[in-house]
Amino acid sequence: MDDYQIPPPDLRGRAHADRMFRMLGALVTGYEWLANGAHSRRPSTQRVDRDLNLVVDEIRIEGQNVRSYRLVAAGGEKLPSWQPGCHLDVLLPTGRRRQYSLCGDPRDRGSYRIAVRRIDTGAGGSRELHDSVGTGCALTVRGPRNGFPYVRADRYLFIAGGIGITPILPMVKQAAADGAQWQLVYTGRSRASMPFLDELSALDPARVRLRPYDEFGFPASGSELLQYAPNQATVYCCGPAPIIANVRRDLPDSAAQALHFERFTTPPIVDGRPFEIALTRSNRVLTVPADRSALDVIRQxxxxxxxxxxxxxxxTCRSRVISGEVDHRDRVLTDGERTDTMTICVSRSRGDRIVLDL
Ligand code: FES
Structure with missing residues (x-):
C-alpha cells in the first residue's frame, strides 16, 4: 500500500487533449472485500470529487523506514469525517498518486494521519514522500474513501502484517472503545520494523499478540493466526499476500465466521494465457506473457x-479498446463501458490480439 501509482486512464476514448482531466477524474478507488471466504462483493467505494489542500504538520518516525505524516487543512478548516478503513488518495509533487490508509483518530476533525513505509525497490511513491515531502509541504488529497469498511460486531480478530497495521489500528481502537471482544495478531519483519507498537501497548496487552518474523519465522500459517479468533469472530486482515492467502485457506477450520481483507500486492494471475497488444498511438505491438498483466508490459x-x-x-487504468475481445476481470466497469473499454491492470484478451487506443 505504500506504493500505489496513478495517472490517467482512457475513459471513453477521448484523446490526449483531456488526459489531465481524466487523470484527475478517474478516481473511484477501493479495496478488496470478501465475506466468509467464499462470497465476494464489489468494494463499497464511492466517488468523491473533492480535492483537499492539506499541509504536512508533523512527521514522526514510527519504525524502521516508517514515517507518519500528520496533515491539516491549509486554511485550518475542519476536515471531512472518516471511519476506520478509510484511505486518502494523495497526489505527490511529481504527479504520482498513492493511496494511504488513515491511521489516526476519526474523532479528530482537525488532522489526518497516514503512515508510509519507504520501499526502495518500489515505484517511487514512498521514496518521494520520505525524501521530498517535509514538514510544511503542501499536499493535495482526495477522499477519504472507504474501501475496507469496518462493520460493527461483538467479536473480532484483527490480523495485521507490517504497514498493514495502518487500517487495522483505528479498527482495533474502535472495537476497544465499543467494548467488543477482540484480539490482534500483528506480524512484521522485526519489532523495530513494526510501527505503532507504543500505541498498541496502551491497549489491553492480553489482547495484542506480536509475531515478528525474526522470532517466529515467516510466513505464519493461517491456522496459527486464526487460533486467537473468538468464537464467531469477524476477521479483519491486512498485510502481505501470503498472510492473506493463508488466512483465507484456513478460515473454514477456525472459530471465525467472516473475513474482510485488504491486500497490498497485486493478485496472482489466474488462467493467464499470452496475447498481443497493439498500441495504435504508439504504433507498437507488445506480447503479454501468461504470467504478466497488460499494464505491466505496457508500462515498460x-x-x-x-x-x-x-x-x-x-x-484508473481503463483504456479504450479499438478491436479484440476482452476477458474482463475488473470490478469497476459497467456493462456499457465494457463494450469499448478495458482495465489493463487485470483484464486480458480472449483472443490472440487486442488493439488499444494507447
Ligand atoms: S489500476 Fe485500478 S483498475 Fe487498474
Missing part, C-alpha cells in the same frame, strides 16, 4: 501510463 514502453490499485477496482 509507456512509463507514465495511468494506474493505481492494480487490482481492477479503481478504474
Amino acid at each position: 514502453q509507456i512509463p507514465d501510463i495511468a494506474y493505481s490499485c492494480q487490482r481492477g477496482f479503481c478504474g
Whole structure:
C-alpha cells in the first residue's frame, strides 16, 4: 500500500487533449472485500470529487523506514469525517498518486494521519514522500474513501502484517472503545520494523499478540493466526499476500465466521494465457506473457501510463479498446463501458490480439 501509482486512464476514448482531466477524474478507488471466504462483493467505494489542500504538520518516525505524516487543512478548516478503513488518495509533487490508509483518530476533525513505509525497490511513491515531502509541504488529497469498511460486531480478530497495521489500528481502537471482544495478531519483519507498537501497548496487552518474523519465522500459517479468533469472530486482515492467502485457506477450520481483507500486492494471475497488444498511438505491438498483466508490459514502453490499485477496482487504468475481445476481470466497469473499454491492470484478451487506443 505504500506504493500505489496513478495517472490517467482512457475513459471513453477521448484523446490526449483531456488526459489531465481524466487523470484527475478517474478516481473511484477501493479495496478488496470478501465475506466468509467464499462470497465476494464489489468494494463499497464511492466517488468523491473533492480535492483537499492539506499541509504536512508533523512527521514522526514510527519504525524502521516508517514515517507518519500528520496533515491539516491549509486554511485550518475542519476536515471531512472518516471511519476506520478509510484511505486518502494523495497526489505527490511529481504527479504520482498513492493511496494511504488513515491511521489516526476519526474523532479528530482537525488532522489526518497516514503512515508510509519507504520501499526502495518500489515505484517511487514512498521514496518521494520520505525524501521530498517535509514538514510544511503542501499536499493535495482526495477522499477519504472507504474501501475496507469496518462493520460493527461483538467479536473480532484483527490480523495485521507490517504497514498493514495502518487500517487495522483505528479498527482495533474502535472495537476497544465499543467494548467488543477482540484480539490482534500483528506480524512484521522485526519489532523495530513494526510501527505503532507504543500505541498498541496502551491497549489491553492480553489482547495484542506480536509475531515478528525474526522470532517466529515467516510466513505464519493461517491456522496459527486464526487460533486467537473468538468464537464467531469477524476477521479483519491486512498485510502481505501470503498472510492473506493463508488466512483465507484456513478460515473454514477456525472459530471465525467472516473475513474482510485488504491486500497490498497485486493478485496472482489466474488462467493467464499470452496475447498481443497493439498500441495504435504508439504504433507498437507488445506480447503479454501468461504470467504478466497488460499494464505491466505496457508500462515498460509507456512509463507514465495511468494506474493505481492494480487490482481492477479503481478504474484508473481503463483504456479504450479499438478491436479484440476482452476477458474482463475488473470490478469497476459497467456493462456499457465494457463494450469499448478495458482495465489493463487485470483484464486480458480472449483472443490472440487486442488493439488499444494507447
Ligand atoms: S489500476 Fe485500478 S483498475 Fe487498474
